[in-house]
Amino acid sequence: MPINLNPEAAAEWDKYLEANTIEEQIMHLERFLGVVVKHKGVENHLRMAKGKLKKLKAQRAKLKLQQAKTRSGERWLVPKGEDAQIVIIGTVNSGRSSILNALSKSEAAKIGTYPFTTVRPEVGSITAAGARLQLVELPAIVDGSAQGEMSGKLVLAGIRNGDCVVIVLDLSKDPVDQLKLILKELKTGKIRLNTKKPNVTIEKVGSGSIQVFNSHFFQGEGKEAIIDILRAKGYTNVIVRFYDSTSVDQFLDALDSTITYLPAIIVASKGDSEGSKMNYEELKKFLEDSNLQMQVLPTSAARKEGIDGLEEVIFSQLGKIRIYTRNANGEVAERPILLDQGAIVEEAIEILSKKMLKFFRFARIWGKSAKFDGEKVGLERELLDGDVIQVFA
Ligand SMILES: Nc1nc2c(ncn2[C@@H]2O[C@H](COP(=O)(O)OP(=O)(O)OP(=O)(O)O)[C@@H](O)[C@H]2O)c(=O)[nH]1
Ligand SMILES: [Mg+2]
CATH class of the missing domain: 1.20.58 (Methane Monooxygenase Hydroxylase; Chain G, domain 1)
Incomplete structure (x- = not known):
């Protein structure tokens, strides 16, 4: 310490x-x-x-x-077997299975011209510079999914189980309609996409009534409003601390520990179909107008366009970095260890071996965070994606 x-x-x-x-x-x-x-x-x-x-x-x-x-007894949720789980969602027939197959270079998922071909999760896997990503196509989202329509509760639970969401929008139809429907269901299902978790801590205490620190960060009507909200939600003894500018909605979210926050991107599918260019432009305009921060990648699974490199974009959403270890013979491991962005040398070694951490002398690093190849560093050095590390203990 x-x-x-x-x-x-x-x-x-x-x-x-x-x-x-x-x-x-x-x-x-x-x-x-x-x-x-x-x-x-x-x-x-x-x-x-x-x-x-x-x-x-x-x-x-x-x-x-x-x-x-x-x-x-239902094994509907796919247990995480890889470095991260990517859930592929969309409305019916949007092209999810085709994207899954194109990405994972397999024919595993059944593609149908009829709706609701996928009724249980389909699983595939890909690698992004050695990091293994598990892809899970979930059954279609429909109007009412959040209320349980078409196994909706299971679909939403499947999304919460993921580390990143890929929303497939069909460009041969109105993609804005599809997106609105999906966002509506997810919102009801308490899933927030590309939204930072509010920087507020809520600590229940035995006594002492309601205490609020840094209430100037609250964008609502002052401290009284905060206390009103807390009382209405049934809090009597609680310490609330704000660390960042927080809106009323964000504060309400912060009080709900059942909300899931996930990164997401949009994969626009069927870019080869008639009218797809116009639909794509409309989708982009909608995102801009509604201030939705979501990357859109146009693809065509039929023509295998926009598929290469998609795994890197997906990986970049995870907030993780890949660190490759180098052994005494100078060989670099093919499979990286995954750490949170901003991780330091100590965290990498902690994963490798706790014993090594105890007898740590120094490390050498190669890559973006090294001032020069093989730079000698201590435990506190911050690492960057793609770095190679050799530990001397
Ligand atoms: N033109 C064109 N059609 C596509 C493309 N990708 C998928 N489709 C067609 O769209 C239909 C649905 O494709 P799927 O991949 O099964 O879509 P899905 O979202 O998995 O469908 P469900 O699981 O039934 O909800 C099929 O008829 C596909 O042939 C594409 O890139 N271009
Ligand atoms: Mg499908």
């Missing part, structure tokens, strides 16, 4: 280290992040804590999933 932590934060960090359950670890990490006084000297520590919190939450979700599975 760095000695430059404020005592409140240090105490929470110690409790986190001593915690026995995932729930407790999450609680103390969240509290730690809530009380830590931020300054340059704790930046990397903070980033590490955030990374750990994210992993613990993922672990908790996975556990819940497994429990849910054994209860119902």
Whole structure:
């Protein structure tokens, strides 16, 4: 533990280290992040804590999933078997199976001229510079999916289980209609795309009524409004801390721990069909006008256009970096380890071997973050996508 932590934060960090359950670890990490006084000297520590919190939450979700599975006996959700899971969604007949097959260079998913060809998840896999991505095509989203129409609840659960969403929009029909429908269902299903999780912490306490810190970040009608919202939601004893500018909607989202935040891109399909150019332009205009930050990639699975390189765009959405290890013989591993963007040398070694971390002397790095090939660095150096690392312990 760095000695430059404020005592409140240090105490929470110690409790986190001593915690026995995932729930407790999450609680103390969240509290730690809530009380830590931020300054340059704790930046990397903070980033590490955030990374750990994210992993613990993922672990908790996975556990819940497994429990849910054994209860119902249905193996509808695809367990994560690769570095990341990419879910391919869209309205009926939009071309999802064709995109899945084109990307994974297989004929595995059935393509039908009739609607609802895909009624259960179809799985494929691809690599992006060594990182393995699992592709899961989910059954079509329909009007009412969020209410359970056409296995809608399972489709939405499948999306929440993913790490990134690929929305397939059919350019032979009105893509704006399709997108509006999908966004509506996802919103009802408590899934937010390309939206940053609100930077607010909400800590329930035993007593002390409602305390609000940094309320100037709240864009609503002042501190009273915050308290009104909290009371209306049934909070009596709670500490709320704002760290960033937060709208009323964002604050409401922050109070709901069941909301899932995911990155997303649009793959516009059937770019070879009649009218597709015009539809594509309209889609782009709609995105611009509605201020939706979502990348659109036009493709044609039929002509195999726009498919090459798609895996790199998908990978870049994950917020991960690929780090390749180099052994004593100078051989570089084909398969990278995946770390969160902003990760430091210490986090890479932690994944490789905890023992190595204990006996760490220095590391050498090659790539974007190295000032020169084989630069000698310590544990605190930040890594960038594609870096090669050799550890000396
Ligand atoms: N012209 C053209 N047609 C395509 C393209 N991709 C798919 N299609 C056609 O669109 C129809 C649906 O394709 P699928 O890939 O099965 O679409 P889907 O979204 O998986 O469909 P469901 O699973 O039934 O919802 C089929 O008739 C395909 O031949 C394309 O790039 N160009
Ligand atoms: Mg299909």
